Amino acid sequence: MKKYFLALLALPSLVFAEETITISGGNTAWILVATALVMLMTPAGLALFYGGLTRSKNVINTISMSLGAFAVGSLVWVLVGYSIAFGDGDIIGTGKVLLSGIGSETLKGTIPELLFVAFQGTFAAIAVAIASGSMIERVKFSTFMIFVALWVAAVYAPVAHWAWGGGTTLNFGELDFAGGTVVHINAGVAGLVVAMILGKRKDYGRVAIKPFSPVLVALGAALLWFGWFGFNAGSELAADGVAASAFLVTNVAASVGVIGWLLAEWLVYKKATLVGGASGAIAGLVAITPAAGFAGVEGAIILGLVAGVLGFIGVSKLKPMLKIDDSLDAFWVHGLVGIWGSIATALFIADYALPKDFNMASQLVSQVQAVGLTVVYSAVATAIVFYIASALTGGGRVDDETEAVGLDEMTHGEKAINL
Numbered sequence: 001m002k003k004y005f006l007a008l009l010a011l012p013s014l015v016f017a018e019e020t021i022t023i024s025g026g027n028t029a030w031i032l033v034a035t036a037l038v039m040l041m042t043p044a045g046l047a048l049f050y051g052g053l054t055r056s057k058n059v060i061n062t063i064s065m066s067l068g069a070f071a072v073g074s075l076v077w078v079l080v081g082y083s084i085a086f087g088d089g090d091i092i093g094t095g096k097v098l099l100s101g102i103g104s105e106t107l108k109g110t111i112p113e114l115l116f117v118a119f120q121g122t123f124a125a126i127a128v129a130i131a132s133g134s135m136i137e138r139v140k141f142s143t144f145m146i147f148v149a150l151w152v153a154a155v156y157a158p159v160a161h162w163a164w165g166g167g168t169t170l171n172f173g174e175l176d177f178a179g180g181t182v183v184h185i186n187a188g189v190a191g192l193v194v195a196m197i198l199g200k201r202k203d204y205g206r207v208a209i210k211p212f213s214p215v216l217v218a219l220g221a222a223l224l225w226f227g228w229f230g231f232n233a234g235s236e237l238a239a240d241g242v243a244a245s246a247f248l249v250t251n252v253a254a255s256v257g258v259i260g261w262l263l264a265e266w267l268v269y270k271k272a273t274l275v276g277g278a279s280g281a282i283a284g285l286v287a288i289t290p291a292a293g294f295a296g297v298e299g300a301i302i303l304g305l306v307a308g309v310l311g312f313i314g315v316s317k318l319k320p321m322l323k324i325d326d327s328l329d330a331f332w333v334h335g336l337v338g339i340w341g342s343i344a345t346a347l348f349i350a351d352y353a354l355p356k357d358f359n360m361a362s363q364l365v366s367q368v369q370a371v372g373l374t375v376v377y378s379a380v381a382t383a384i385v386f387y388i389a390s391a392l393t394g395g396g397r398v399d400d401e402t403e404a405v406g407l408d409e410m411t412h413g414e415k416a417i418n419l
Helices: 002-019 024-055 058-087 114-130 140-166 180-200 214-236 241-269 273-289 297-322 330-347 361-390 400-405 406-414
Strands: none
Touching: 002 214, 024 058, 024 114, 024 214, 024 273, 024 361, 058 114, 058 140, 058 406, 114 140, 114 180, 114 330, 140 361, 140 406, 180 330, 180 361, 214 241, 214 273, 273 297, 273 330, 297 330, 330 361, 361 400, 400 406
């Protein structure tokens, strides 16, 4: 009898042990790899993609902006960004400045929270680097570095908190698996706002502005495509079926994005360019990002196809109509296509991924509200942040001579190719 009595007393502890969340070696290993993949996207993938798109006299400067964005963004993230995005609080998070209270044994789900910090930090860094594409060839490098620090803390981190970090007042119940609003719309709108503040390049619309190297553009796009598997599939934070599905639909949407852009380009110009195909891949990747953990293959095909066509229309038709000098089309490929992907997420949720009590009309409203909030907040906050950065550097735009000669030689003392 005594033996059975002792066994009964042990039951609560056994139940507690079963409910205790422990670290998963498999999940941790996968997110370590995913973090490295996303890290590759900024100082390598985006740097080469943007560097190939700019003119030869500004290649070093353009690549340096991606490199600088990753370095400064990563530092600001661990200092205050993570606390604002994932700390305790409603409108903004607090309590985790300098990663206070987070140790090697602290978990986020089944992975170490320190790994989660690193993974999310790569998202913050690439977001502000994406925005750089709208302002290259005329923004001061010093201004941009200060802008990066302020933007990650004041613009990116709050939006991340509302979507992912636990803020309730400004969370409308949106579905954003890997950063449709948080990364792409946020960055695209920010880039467009800064482009408007800076004004057009001196020779914009008067001379042909051709990419330095379509080959580098394609190489950069391939590295971004590769890294995006970590970006989307890694956002599940587990090595499971959802991550596998996100991996698959990411590849499908990117592939169809290439086809969509090239088809549109052929129909209009009777040409199928390498730069167009590479841009279509990025458009498809942007569109599937918010839906990666929810959409099936059918949804990925539609999302990617529309993204490729929409991106082409934005760059070739809508941009000339607005007459805003978005240098490398960051808004059109990330902002406009991101809006499409974020709203359309509600339309293409696979049966096996349907949330409980799902209502498509209600979810569409939630998606539109989240998109609207991100657009408005990013536009206003980015303008404030850029004016501050400009004031601290004696103006945000380079002088006429620097713009004419090129920022590579005038700012960095280097050339992309020394012949």
